[in-house]
Structures are given as structure tokens and as C-alpha cells.
Amino acid sequence: MIKDREYEEILLNQWQPLQTMLYDGWILRFANGYTKRANSVNPLYFSNDDVVDKIKHCERIFASHHLKTTFKITPFIQPKNLDEILKHEGYSIIEHTSVQRIDLKQLKQLNNQHVHIDNHVNEECLRNKLTF
16 A cells, blocks of 8 residues: 555656755755746655755755745655744745545546547647646
8 A cells, every 4th residue: 555655756756857856855856947846845754954954955956946945845744843934934835736546446437428548749738738
């Protein structure tokens, strides 16, 4: 059975940034500002450094990439009270994300005539900026 933190690791691997940096248990991701998910600090693992100093260091790194420092807060952030520390440092919530999952073995065969699956990039979707 996959644990929640493992799901987060899988999600991080599926939305690849241009650059990833590991910093004392935190994963810093950079993609030239394309999305917040691929341009964020992911504090997944335990660290030893002073948290406020670490936040300031991340801010300097993101500024050097001409990006606003964004932290992805999950139920397994390290340290556990990081959201409170960030609030004290002037950060605020930008938006919430809902991650939903289901065991695919529980799904029944779908019979939906409105679903079309392409094996390649669909040019019409790109022209119309449709999202999946």
C-alpha cells in the first residue's frame, strides 16, 4: 500500500521542473515561472538548519531565478509547524489544491461515448488551450 508521502513523491516526479535542488531536506523546483507546482519549495523531509534562516536562503535562491518564493504545504511538511512560521514571516495562502485518488481496481469498465483518448498531442487542444 502506498503511503501519503509516497504519493507526493510520485506527483513531484510527474510534473517535472527544469531544475531541482535539494537543500537540507527540502526540494526546490524551478521551471522559469511556468507553474507554482514546478516553481516551489517542497519541505518534505526533516532538516537540521534553523527554519527562518532556511526560509531566507530559499528566498535568495528564488530571487536569483527571478521567481517569487512559493512553499507547497502538505500534511507531511517538515517541520510540522512550518505553515505557522511562514505566516509569521509574512507568507499567506495563495490557493488550496485538492488531490483525490482511487484504487483503479475498484473502477468498473466505463462506457462513455464522449471520451476520446489520443496517443499523441492533440493540435486542436493546443490551439484552443483546452485543459485535461
